[in-house]
Structures are given as C-alpha cells and as structure tokens.
Amino acid sequence: MDVKKSLWSALTTLVLCLPLMAQASDEWAHKKKLGFDTTSTGVEIKEAVSQLPMLVRLHSGNFTFADAKPDGSDLRFFAADGKTPLKFHIEQFDAANELAIVWVQMPKLAANAKSDAIWLHWGNPKASSESNSKASxxxxxxxxxxxxxxxxxxxxxxxxxxxxxxxxxxxxxxxxxxxxxxxxxxxxxxxxxxxxxxxxxxxxxxxxxxxxxxxxxxxxxxxxxxxxxxxxxxxxxxxxxxxxxxxxxxxxxxxxxxxxxxxxxxxxxxxxxxxxxxxxxxxxxxxxxxxxxxxxxxxxxxxxxxxxxxxxxxxxxxxxxxxxxxxxxxxISSFDEKEETAEISYAAILLGAVTIDGWVVIGLLIVMAIISFWVMITKTISIAKINKANTAFITSFANKSDELLSPGHVEIANLAADPEMKQSSIYHLYAIGLREVKHRFDMQTAAGKNNSLSHAALDATRASLDAAMVRENQKLNSGMVLLTIAISGGPFLGLLGTVVGVMITFAAIAAAGDVNVNAIAPGIAAALVATVAGLIVAIPALFGYNWLSIQIKNVSADTQVFADEFLTKSAEMHSA
CATH class of the missing domain: 2.60.120.200 (Jelly Rolls)
Structure with missing residues (x-):
C-alpha cells in the first residue's frame, strides 16, 4: 500500500507541475559577458573595491536593442557565476537612438585582476522591470x-x-x-x-x-x-x-x-x-x-x-x-564581442503551446502509463516468485512423490509448513488434488473398505483440478486487461487530443486572421504531443503484454503437466 500511495502521490505532483513546465520557456534569449581589467593593461586598481556603482553604457555596437523590450524592462544583470542577480537601475533607455545608461552595483571589484565579470541578460517579452535605484x-x-x-x-x-x-x-x-x-x-x-x-x-x-x-x-x-x-x-x-x-x-x-x-x-x-x-x-x-x-x-x-x-x-x-x-x-570594462543566445528548447516550445484540452488528454495518458507500468512491474515480480516456488515444489515432488501422494504422511505436513509453497500455483493444485484423494479415503475407511481410487473418483479429482487451474489462470491474468486497454486506447486517446488541438489552432488562426508558419507551427506541433504521449503509453504496454503473456502460458503449461502427472501417479498407487 505504501508503494501505491507513493506512485499516486508522484502522479499528482507530476500532473500539477505540467503547466509549470510550459512556463519554463520564459527565459532570456540573449546574454553577454562584461569583463573587467584592473591591471596595467586596463585601469590599474591597487586595492579591492566593494559596493561600487558601475556604469554600463549600451549602444548599437555592444547591444541589440531590437531584441529587448522598448523600455529595457527585461534587462537583468548577474554575477560571474551567471546565477547571482545583481542590483541595478536604468538611468536612461532610448531604444529609438539605441543608447542606454545603466548603473550596476558591483559587490566586489578585485585589484590587479582580469577575472571579474558580470552577465547582461535580455530578450524576454514577459519580464517585468527590476530596475531599482534605491537598492543600487x-x-x-x-x-x-x-x-x-x-x-x-x-x-x-x-x-x-x-x-x-x-x-x-x-x-x-x-x-x-x-x-x-x-x-x-x-x-x-x-x-x-x-x-x-x-x-x-x-x-x-x-x-x-x-x-x-x-x-x-x-x-x-x-x-x-x-x-x-x-x-x-x-x-x-x-x-x-x-x-x-x-x-x-x-x-x-x-x-x-x-x-x-x-x-x-x-x-x-x-x-x-x-x-x-x-x-x-x-x-x-x-x-x-x-x-x-x-x-x-x-x-x-x-x-x-x-x-x-x-x-x-x-x-x-x-x-x-x-x-x-x-x-x-x-x-576598465569591455563586453565580449560574441553574444550568447539561449539554447532553443524544443520541449519547452512544445509544452508551452499545449492547450488545456491537450493537458487533460496528456494527464489521462500519464495515469494510464503509471497503471501500465505498475501492472507490468508487479506482475513480473509475482511470476518470478511463482516460478521459483513451482521449481522448488516440482523438485520435492519428483524426489518424494510416493510420500506426498499418501494422505497423512509426515512429508505432506513438512511441505505445507514451507512458506515458499504459498507462492506456488502447482502446490495449490496439488493441495486440492490431495484433499480430494484424502476425502475419498476417509469415506472408505469409515465404511470399512480398502483405500483405492476408482475411475469415477479419478474423474471427480480431475474436475477439481481443472477448476483449480482455471482459478490459478485467472489470478495470473489479473490486471492484464489494463495493458490491453493501454495498448488499444492510448493511441486513440492521443489522436483525440491531437485532433482537438488542431481544431483549436485553426480556429484561433481564423479568428486572428494571421496565416503564417509562425502562427500555425507551434499549435500543430503541440497538438501532436498528445499522439506521441499515446504511443509512449501503448508501445511499452505492448511489449510488456506480449512478454507477460508468454510467461503466464509457461506457468499454465507447467500446471497442466503436473495435473496429468498427479492423476497418473495417484491412479498407479491407489488403483482398485
């Protein structure tokens, strides 16, 4: 139960975080490094300086104003590690004339060094201004x-x-x-x-x-x-x-x-x-x-x-x-000539364009995927335990078949006390067959007759064994229907999400009147995510289903072989 609870908890967290994954695309598209030279080749500074308001001049030679917001509100400054934000404020930002004056608070400027640097990031249309002169x-x-x-x-x-x-x-x-x-x-x-x-x-x-x-x-x-x-x-x-x-x-x-x-x-x-x-x-x-x-x-x-x-x-x-x-x-300072652009994240683009209905379909497919993997994992573990227990029982039966076919023998009690036998489907079949034999022997002893098995008694025992085999097969096949649902239903559910997504994309284009590749491509690509998700669910389930089916058939075959062996040896030992 703890494992199930953990899986469902992970599923809930994943589904809730899916919309946040789409927001991961809100990154700064451009960045540039501003290095400092406090040696004799730049401006020689003999002592380290802290909390210095550093003037950063931006112009067409070192900054692409067309890629920034018109008011510069998407500007950000970071320390040399590229992660620590620095306090700054914009004194002037003239996008038309491509000139800007920004003051950045340098936490520390090392003396006689070329190691200090800061990073300028820009190119995020969703960013709001963080210019703060009081904090600079x-x-x-x-x-x-x-x-x-x-x-x-x-x-x-x-x-x-x-x-x-x-x-x-x-x-x-x-x-x-x-x-x-x-x-x-x-x-x-x-x-x-x-x-x-x-x-x-x-x-x-x-x-x-x-x-x-x-x-x-x-x-x-x-x-x-x-x-x-x-x-x-x-x-x-x-x-x-x-x-x-x-x-x-x-x-x-x-x-x-x-x-x-x-x-x-x-x-x-x-x-x-x-x-x-x-x-x-x-x-x-x-x-x-x-x-x-x-x-x-x-x-x-x-x-x-x-x-x-x-x-x-x-x-x-x-x-x-x-x-x-x-x-x-x-x-004292200079920008690197090379501007670095953020790596394109296709996954972020696709997830960012997925519509609400697409997330609903993907969420359902994730549920199906988790259930499928749960069935495949638990079923594999269960069959492995059954095979191990069956091998142990067959070995014992081959060595002590006479004792184990004699009701009341001490070996029967010893075998029943083995906890591993609880996992064996063949032992379950053996216990039912032995119970039928013992029942008839008890009736014969009460009537003062010799213990033996007639043809009618063997047929009745076979009927009990057949019923037991059916029940064991049902146990072995439990949950397999969930895999067949994932195999057949996953692609169709994904296709449904794709079709709906394409419909919404074309409807939005028709409403906006904007027909171009940039307007169509993200919506269509995002709509196909649902189909991909459906295939991702169905393909592992298909392989898992086929492999498990073979394993279940092998266990069923072993059970059938033992049933015939049990009846044959019982008839040989206890024939009238």
Missing part, C-alpha cells in the same frame, strides 16, 4: 543626482534628498546622459535631512562631473549648519575645500570647457582632491560634524553632472574606479 547604492551613499529625469531633480538613493528648488537648465550632451547647466545666477537647494549629516568620525566623499566655463570662483557644494559651513568650491579654477578655519586647495586648475571628474575625500584629519581618478593635492583638514541644508552651483558658470555625496571616506582605489568606469569607452 550602499548605505553610506547620501546623495546621487543624475539630472536625467524630466522636471524636478531627484535623488537616486533611498534618502529622498531631492532638489527643493532649482533653476538650473537641463543640458542634453552631458558626459553621462543629461546634465545641468548653470549661468552664475542659478543654483539648487536641498532641504536638511538626517541623512545629510556628515560625521568627523567617518569622513565624507564628494564627486561630480564638472565642465567650468573658465577659471572663475564658484561653489560646487555648500552645506550650512548654523554658523558652520562646509564648502567645496573653485578658487581661480582650482578645487578647494573649507570648513570654518580649515582650508585646502588643489595643486592644479581645472581645464575650461572640458568635462572632468572631480572628487574630494576627507577623513582622519586629511583631505584629498582627485581629478579623473588621479590625486591632485591634499592637506590637513580638521573635519567636524555638520548637518543642515545644502546648495549646489552657487555663482558657478558651466555644467555639472552625476553629483555624489557619501558619508564615509572612500578609498583612493574606489575613487579611481568610480571615475574611470564612467568615462566613455573606459579601459
């Missing part, structure tokens, strides 16, 4: 302004440090998508928030893309906390940072009318400047806690893009990787 940055990221959204300037992090007021103009040709233009009279303000607080214990990191109109004096970022203020500014075109009495100025001036990535990192009593990832001066800087509101671009003439503020001191390697990865055609 670590907890230390205070502020990120892309300037790519229309309308109000929004903070890309989860801190909601959006621009409260802004009269800067959006510029289309920034280094990363859109940028913000300032004319000296424009600025942005950000309301105070708990996340804007900078601590002397952890330091801070500020970065931005800057394109100054000239070597003017201006403020890039200003944060005021009462009488205290932190300013990151330009002094005669040079980067400068001030906090109360502390002031540090970079060694060189920025180039006018040229986009440059600038960064200011402070912590542990020191402040450093970076331009395009390279250090451009440093000095002692006594940082103290500061909160309050912030403003961007006061008296600045030029353009700004990708403003970042972190509440921790980032490492030099982090700032270098951040700056160089955002440069167009950066040497």
């Amino acid at each position: 940055y670590d907890a230390a990221q205070v502020l990120v302004l892309h300037f790519s959204e229309a309308g109000a300037v929004k903070d890309a992090t989860g801190n909601a440090n959006d621009a409260k007021e802004s009269n800067a103009k959006q510029v289309a040709a920034g280094p990363i998508g859109n940028a913000a233009g300032f004319d000296g009279n424009t600025k942005m303000t950000i309301a105070p928030s708990a996340s804007l607080k900078l601590s002397a214990a952890t330091g801070f990191s500020f970065s931005a893309w800057v394109k100054p109109a000239g070597n003017d004096n201006a403020t890039l970022y200003l944060q005021k906390d009462g009488a205290k203020s932190l300013a990151i500014s330009l002094v005669d075109g040079k980067l400068a940072a001030t906090l109360d009495a502390a002031k540090v100025i970079a060694t060189g001036a920025l180039k006018p009318a040229v986009w440059q990535h600038v960064a200011v990192v402070a912590g542990a009593g020191k402040l450093s400047f970076y331009v395009d990832g390279q250090e451009q001066g440093s000095g002692a800087f006594a940082l103290s806690d500061i909160a309050g509101s912030a403003s961007i671009g006061e008296k600045f003439v030029g353009e700004l893009d990708e403003i970042n503020l972190s509440a921790i001191e980032r490492s030099p390697s982090y700032m270098k990787a951040l700056a160089t990865s955002q440069i167009a055609d950066s040497a």
Whole structure:
C-alpha cells in the first residue's frame, strides 16, 4: 500500500507541475559577458573595491536593442557565476537612438585582476522591470543626482534628498546622459535631512562631473549648519575645500570647457582632491560634524553632472574606479564581442503551446502509463516468485512423490509448513488434488473398505483440478486487461487530443486572421504531443503484454503437466 500511495502521490505532483513546465520557456534569449581589467593593461586598481556603482553604457555596437523590450524592462544583470542577480537601475533607455545608461552595483571589484565579470541578460517579452535605484547604492551613499529625469531633480538613493528648488537648465550632451547647466545666477537647494549629516568620525566623499566655463570662483557644494559651513568650491579654477578655519586647495586648475571628474575625500584629519581618478593635492583638514541644508552651483558658470555625496571616506582605489568606469569607452570594462543566445528548447516550445484540452488528454495518458507500468512491474515480480516456488515444489515432488501422494504422511505436513509453497500455483493444485484423494479415503475407511481410487473418483479429482487451474489462470491474468486497454486506447486517446488541438489552432488562426508558419507551427506541433504521449503509453504496454503473456502460458503449461502427472501417479498407487 505504501508503494501505491507513493506512485499516486508522484502522479499528482507530476500532473500539477505540467503547466509549470510550459512556463519554463520564459527565459532570456540573449546574454553577454562584461569583463573587467584592473591591471596595467586596463585601469590599474591597487586595492579591492566593494559596493561600487558601475556604469554600463549600451549602444548599437555592444547591444541589440531590437531584441529587448522598448523600455529595457527585461534587462537583468548577474554575477560571474551567471546565477547571482545583481542590483541595478536604468538611468536612461532610448531604444529609438539605441543608447542606454545603466548603473550596476558591483559587490566586489578585485585589484590587479582580469577575472571579474558580470552577465547582461535580455530578450524576454514577459519580464517585468527590476530596475531599482534605491537598492543600487550602499548605505553610506547620501546623495546621487543624475539630472536625467524630466522636471524636478531627484535623488537616486533611498534618502529622498531631492532638489527643493532649482533653476538650473537641463543640458542634453552631458558626459553621462543629461546634465545641468548653470549661468552664475542659478543654483539648487536641498532641504536638511538626517541623512545629510556628515560625521568627523567617518569622513565624507564628494564627486561630480564638472565642465567650468573658465577659471572663475564658484561653489560646487555648500552645506550650512548654523554658523558652520562646509564648502567645496573653485578658487581661480582650482578645487578647494573649507570648513570654518580649515582650508585646502588643489595643486592644479581645472581645464575650461572640458568635462572632468572631480572628487574630494576627507577623513582622519586629511583631505584629498582627485581629478579623473588621479590625486591632485591634499592637506590637513580638521573635519567636524555638520548637518543642515545644502546648495549646489552657487555663482558657478558651466555644467555639472552625476553629483555624489557619501558619508564615509572612500578609498583612493574606489575613487579611481568610480571615475574611470564612467568615462566613455573606459579601459576598465569591455563586453565580449560574441553574444550568447539561449539554447532553443524544443520541449519547452512544445509544452508551452499545449492547450488545456491537450493537458487533460496528456494527464489521462500519464495515469494510464503509471497503471501500465505498475501492472507490468508487479506482475513480473509475482511470476518470478511463482516460478521459483513451482521449481522448488516440482523438485520435492519428483524426489518424494510416493510420500506426498499418501494422505497423512509426515512429508505432506513438512511441505505445507514451507512458506515458499504459498507462492506456488502447482502446490495449490496439488493441495486440492490431495484433499480430494484424502476425502475419498476417509469415506472408505469409515465404511470399512480398502483405500483405492476408482475411475469415477479419478474423474471427480480431475474436475477439481481443472477448476483449480482455471482459478490459478485467472489470478495470473489479473490486471492484464489494463495493458490491453493501454495498448488499444492510448493511441486513440492521443489522436483525440491531437485532433482537438488542431481544431483549436485553426480556429484561433481564423479568428486572428494571421496565416503564417509562425502562427500555425507551434499549435500543430503541440497538438501532436498528445499522439506521441499515446504511443509512449501503448508501445511499452505492448511489449510488456506480449512478454507477460508468454510467461503466464509457461506457468499454465507447467500446471497442466503436473495435473496429468498427479492423476497418473495417484491412479498407479491407489488403483482398485
């Protein structure tokens, strides 16, 4: 019973999972590997970097926009193993002009290595967007302004440090998508928030893309906390940072009318400047806690893009990787030229196109298949046990036939005590024949006559043996009718599913008015699945039925031979 319950449980699970198998076709059709080179042949990074927002630029040279959804919502990024999903967000996706800007959070970027890589997957019309800007940055990221959204300037992090007021103009040709233009009279303000607080214990990191109109004096970022203020500014075109009495100025001036990535990192009593990832001066800087509101671009003439503020001191390697990865055609990363496409799964295509009525037919055929295999397996085991027990009995009878044909002999009791004899069909026949002989001997003894078997008694015994053989044959053939049903009914049931599936396919084509191979082929192919399933049920059942029939005939023949032997020897021993 436990085996039966297990089989039925497996059947139920399989039938319930069949519709899910059809959904296995919802895979990404295209994928491409993006490798990273942090050695001297790419961009040399001396220390490992973690939680880096990596810029991925997509264009017609490295990405097939026609194979992706128009809004890029089917984009997915995975780690080097191809399985671990990475957090990302899409800043811009322009399918018409075949340009896209995506930010992917790199869990770790190894130093001096070419082993790191990520995978980009696309090409799934059923996929929904998983772009999430708030999850693309670590907890230390205070502020990120892309300037790519229309309308109000929004903070890309989860801190909601959006621009409260802004009269800067959006510029289309920034280094990363859109940028913000300032004319000296424009600025942005950000309301105070708990996340804007900078601590002397952890330091801070500020970065931005800057394109100054000239070597003017201006403020890039200003944060005021009462009488205290932190300013990151330009002094005669040079980067400068001030906090109360502390002031540090970079060694060189920025180039006018040229986009440059600038960064200011402070912590542990020191402040450093970076331009395009390279250090451009440093000095002692006594940082103290500061909160309050912030403003961007006061008296600045030029353009700004990708403003970042972190509440921790980032490492030099982090700032270098951040700056160089955002440069167009950066040497730190490159896509493999070869695009990999997902292998076509014909089984998935067929199962995905099977209609509900087809699944009903296939489900019935699966039930038939399980029953057929159950009959074949159990019947094979049963016949094997019967053959083994029959061989053991015939051997005993051949050696001790006189004793076993003498009612009341001790050998008869010994044989009956053998548990293996319960499996023997010939022993069952022998026990019935011996019972008939004993019955007549008991009657003769009661009447004071000698024990003997008359012709009438032998005929009566033969009739009992014939009836016993019929019952044994019925036991042997039990369940065989289920195999004949599977052999004859399986193909017809499968054909029914195919015909109905073809009818539905043509009806759908007629309703849609779309007559082409792509519209017809999946439905017809899926309809034929039912016929294939019917043949899969019938063919094993046919072979099993023929083999079992031969085995049953052999057992029946052995039984018939023993019946004749029993009667002949009984007549010889007990004739009148």
